[in-house]
Every structure is written in C-alpha cells, then in structure tokens.
Amino acid sequence: MSTTTSTVMAGGAVPPAAPTAPRGQVTQLRVLHSEWIKMRSLRSTFYTLIAAVVALVGLGALFSAFTASHWAGMNPHERADFEPGMTSLRGFFLAQLAVGVLGVLMISGEYATGMIRASLSAVPGRLPVLWAKAGLYAAVTWVLMTAGALVAFLIGQATMSSKHIGTSLGDPGVLRQVMGVGLYLTVVGLLGVAIGALIRNTAGGIATVFGLLLVVPVLAEALPTSWSNHVNQWLPSNAGQSLIALHREAHTLAPWTGFAVFCLYAALALAAAAVLLKRRDA
C-alpha cells in the first residue's frame, strides 16, 4: 500500500477544479440503480433469499412426499382435511421468516453500519431511497417467490399424482392459490422494509414484524369466540393468507378482499415510514 501512496503523492492526482462534464442529477431511476448495486453486493442478500427458496421448495416437496407415502394409512377424517395445493405450498410459512428478516435488514442494516448517512447525503430528498428499496425488494421477492411456489407446487403434485391425490393449475382456485404465495410473501417483504425504516434497528424490527405476523394472531385466539370471529380475519397475516386458502372458511375474508386488507397494512406502514424518514434526523 505504501508504494501506491507515494505514487499518488508524487503524481498529485487531483481532479480538475472546473469540470466541464455534464453533472447528473439525482433521479428515482438512478436511485433504483444505486439500490440494485447495494442489494446485489451483499452476501447476506443471496443467502437469505436462497434460504427462502429452499424453505419454500424443500418443505413443499417434503410434505407432499410424506403425504403420498402415508396416504394409504390415513383415516377418512385426515383425508377430508387434506388439500393438495396447500400441502405442496406449506413451505411459505417458513419462507416468510427469511423474506421478513431481509426486508427489515434492507434499511436497518444501513442504520446499524452508518451507511444510511452516506445514502441520505447522496439523496437528500430521502424518499427516493425508501421507494427504491421497497420497489426493488418487492420485485425481487415476487419473482423469486412466485417461481419458488410454482416449482414447489409442480414437484409436490408430481409426487402426489402417484396416489392420484394431486391437483393441477387448471382446477378452480388453484392458480390463484399458487400465485397468492408469491404475492403474500412480497407484501411480507414490504412490511419488513417499512418496519425496518420505522424502527431503524435490526433486532427491534424483526421482533415487530414477526410479533405482528405470527404472535398477534395467536394472542387473538385467546379472545372470546364472539370477538375473535370478528377480529381475527382482519389481522394482517390472517387477512393476507386468505389469498392462499383454496376454500373460504367461516370467519375469514374473501381471498382478494383479505389480500387488499393486507396490502393496506403494508401501505400504511410505508406511509408512516416515509413521513418519519423525512422528519427525523438521520
């Protein structure tokens, strides 16, 4: 390193004072490009996304294979509860952990390392950074998780078709169910990004996301039935997962209504994050 330094000192390689080159302005598209470079240049992004895909595909294949091999011994009651689409997609429940964590990290990671100061001084308008992170992460999550869900579904149905218990994308509601996994996980990711920006701390952000998605529904079970029948279907994860359920059960929202409610939660969280990002000192 010392040789490099002395060369530089001797050379006095300093940029010219009055540059004539056109000076680019900050645009949303450029911030998106910047965030893409940031995203692809972190190893944690790859590992977490791979973990999500493996969870989605691996668990789906495992559940399907297990069901196929035990089908002969299952009683009529178990067979009645069986739903082939969901069996092959069950891995989404684990995949949402990885997707939510990475969503939070998209922003909390910058606060933890101090990178946020560099990001926000490069883009003093601030909001383009939030929109770029949210948009980019949503796109990446949607593509990977939709592909993952399709693969999980196809592997699962191929496994179960040996027992003639599989289903196909052409059957009523099944395509919506498979696509629903990608959409649900995308919104989980957006919720993670928003909460990461609100809490600005990795541990706190992760705890909040999963408190909201996993713990609150369990706590709500403790309510008297007359209450929980009304409350539970509106909780974020319950509302979102109604898109993945093949048949609508009592006291759940219709698939697209539920998903719209889930999107509304994410939109509100993102709006709150935007307001606070503008207002707070970095």
Added chain:
Amino acid sequence: MIEAHALTKRYGERAAVTELSFTVRPGAVTGFLGPNGAGKSTTMRMILGLDAPTSGRVSVNGKRYAQHRAPLHEVGAMLEARAIHTGRSAYNHLLALAATTGIPRRRVDEVIDIVGLREVARKRAGGFSLGMGQRLGIASALLGDPATLVLDEPVNGLDPEGILWIRNLLKDLAAEGRTVLLSSHLMSEMALTAEHLIVIGRGRLMADTSVAEFVRSAAGTSVRVRTEEADRLRQALAGRDVTVSSTEREVLEVTGLSSDRIGRIAADSGIALAELTPQQASLEEAFMEMTRDAVEYHAPAREREGQPA
C-alpha cells in the same frame, strides 16, 4: 462556500449548537476546531441536511443542501469513516453512491487510485483498518468532483505517511479554488494544514480567524532574552503589564513587551544582549488557552442572557 446563520440545534433541553454564524470561503483549508462535545459533528450533519436545525440556516454553494439536484457534485462529505456497510466492498460502495447521480464507473476507479485503495478495493469494507476506512471515506467525498468538501476528523487513524498525503491533498484541493472544511482534534495537525480557523466551544462560536492570528491573539507571546546583565535588564523592563520570569541565571522570559521594544530598552540602557527570541505559542496551547477562557467566560454570560433585556 458554506454559510451558517444563527444555526441552532437543540436535543430536548440540551443545546448542542447555539446561534452559530460563520462563513467558510473557497480557496483555503478551514479548520473546524473545538473540544469533544463542542458541536462540530452536529454542525457538519446540519450542513449536509442530515440533522434539521432547530432554528437558523446553513447553505452550501448558495443553497440549502437538500435543494441541490446533484448533491454529490456540490459537496463531498466524510462525516464518519464508517458510513459504510461492513459487508460491501469499497468498490461496490463507491459504485452505489456514484449511481445516484450517474457518475461513470471510470470515476470510481479514479478515486480509488487517488486514495491508494486499489489493492483492497474488492475486499469487504468490514475488514478495513481505521486508516483504510478513512481513505475510503475520502474517496467517496471526492467522487462527484465537488466544489466543497466537508471532512470530519479525516486524519484520525492515518499513519504519518497518510497524514502527509491528506495534508497535501487538501491543500491542493483548496489551491484549485475549492472550499475545504475539516474538523480535527489534533491542533498541531491543524497548524500545518489549515489557513483559517473556526473555533467553537459548547456550541458557540469562539473564534473565526486565520491560524496565524489565532495563535497571536489567543496565547500571550513571550520573548526569550539572554544577557550577562540579567538583573539590570529586569529592572529596566519593569512596568505595568510586563512579567519577567527566569529559570536560568542569564535567561529571562518576558511577556507583555515585543522583541523590538525589549531590544530598544536594552540598547538605551547599554545592555548587551546575547539572544532575543520571540516565543510562538503552539496552536495546541493557544487552543487550550481559548477553550479554558471560553468556559470561564461563557458560564456567567449565559446567566446574563437569562435576564430580561
């Protein structure tokens, strides 16, 4: 050009910066000096629009920082060396920043060479030494070839060679007509790098002056005189505001009189001088002198302000 007008920042009850007004002009390296907790970093964050002032304003190149459409081209900043994601390589860090205003890849390579990080540019920044982190911080400040540079403690953690390098780099940048503001707790380093000084203490402006003037005014300059007739000279010099001390038999330390005046008095009294040397206080001493005064002075000054005008 950086202009602050009555800049004030409060965190709840605590005032970090109070009514701070100063101008940092192009063409010179301006040192931003103050003891720990004086409000240097807070002021720099306000310059870059990261912290919003409670009142007052600060502009860079004529506009509020956030109003610049291409901020990286206006102001290059290094607020803390570790404003870098530890998992990302130096190259990708710079590439991501450059992308925000469409700065080409070629420029990223240029600044990496300027700061001498070529060999480690593809390694994770988390493994960087303090000095390498500083160099990366300086590289990101230079990225947009800005007219104004704001650097918080840039020599922190650099080895002597690195300090010499940055000293020359900053002087060259200022000589090209750029505005350079750097904070440092190394007063001696400031004496060698900066031409102009802005000194703050407890968030208030204490001095806005040239380095030479600061040293002259802040600490009493003494003159060392050596003569065989020390006792007789001591009597000849005696007067109001003049102190004469002596640690060796033939040497006097005189404060309150210029060396010209002492030479004249000695000649008039027919005393032969073997040595007559003005003693310059170091910037370090001058700074300590000033901050001590400021603390003593500002405490009662605050009480006065509390009374109705």
